[in-house]
Amino acid sequence: MPDCESVDALAAQVRRDGFAFAEGAAVDAILGAAGGLDDWDVFAESWDHLDPDQYLAATGRYRRRRHAVFDLGAALDSSAAPHRLPDQPHFQTLAHNPLQGGLARWFTPMTDTAVGTRAFQTLMGFGRKVFARLDSAAATGSWRVEAHQFRIEAKPDHAGEPTPEGMHRDGVDYVLVVLVERRNIECGTTSIHAPDGTELGSFTLTRLRDVALVDDQRVLHGVTAVTPRDPSKLAHRDVLVLTYCRGT
Structure with missing residues (x-):
């Protein structure tokens, strides 16, 4: 399937439902071309x-x-690397994060090696391509993108919480x-809800490069706790989260 058709299909689903889920095999076809x-x-x-993450206390x-x-420019087909801004804290309001909102949270910066990989830059460009198709402001403006690398560890006596x-x-x-x-890992199911609490859908990221795309202005999301399948072995769930804000 051509790149533009695949991206357009994902954008159409986000426009219709407020979210989209795509399996890794389909995503890889897009990323390979991108x-x-x-x-x-x-x-x-x-x-x-x-x-x-020191902000989760115990x-x-x-x-x-x-x-x-x-900072990403508006050009969808630009081959230029994304412009990394100076290290800065991550901030959310209490309205958006009742557990840790209102704090300027400083996390260890991503390494230059990780940021410089073709894989990371391709993923960032993939998100921009999908989201830029959703409205004219997104298509013509720049983007502020925050990248978060998460590892959620599950222990026999303590489930891991992707979204505490x-x-x-x-x-x-x-x-x-x-x-x-x-x-x-067991569990780790993502659910999407309307503002009134109605569940709109759910899915579990299980395969390499499975993705979720979310219109954060329209829907809420959360992920169930993860537990070890075999309590005698190490267990973790690794995800990359990229958040996109329209610039001017």
Whole structure:
């Protein structure tokens, strides 16, 4: 399927439903045409070097992350690397994150190696292509993109919480979630809800590069806790989350 048709189909689903889920095999066809994944192993290996999320207090040791912020121009076919902005805190209001809102949270920055991979830049461009098709302002303006590397660790005596704040919005325009790895994990189902609480759909990211695309202005999302399939072995869920805000 041609790149533009695949991207258009995903954008149409987000426009209709407020979200879309796509399996990794379909996504890989788009990403291969959009820039490639030849250094995916280098990108994925960077999840082994994340630092604990200190803002989760007693449970912080079960979530690891890194963070970076970028400015993307409007040109959809630009081959230029995204412009990385100076390291800065991640901030959400209490309305969007009742658990940790109102805090300027500083996380360990993403490494230059991870950011410089073709795989990462292709994923960022993929999100821009989909979301830019949703309205004229998104198509012609620049984007502020926050990148979050998450590793949720599950222990025999403690389930991992991908979204400890529960059903929520991120306080942005659009969200792209990409599965990087599931190791020895059960559950982790994403559900999408309307503002009145009505469930609109659910799915589980289980395959490499399965993705979720969300219109954060229209719907809420949350992910169920993850547990080890085999309690005697290490268990974790690795995802890349990219949030997109329209610029001017």
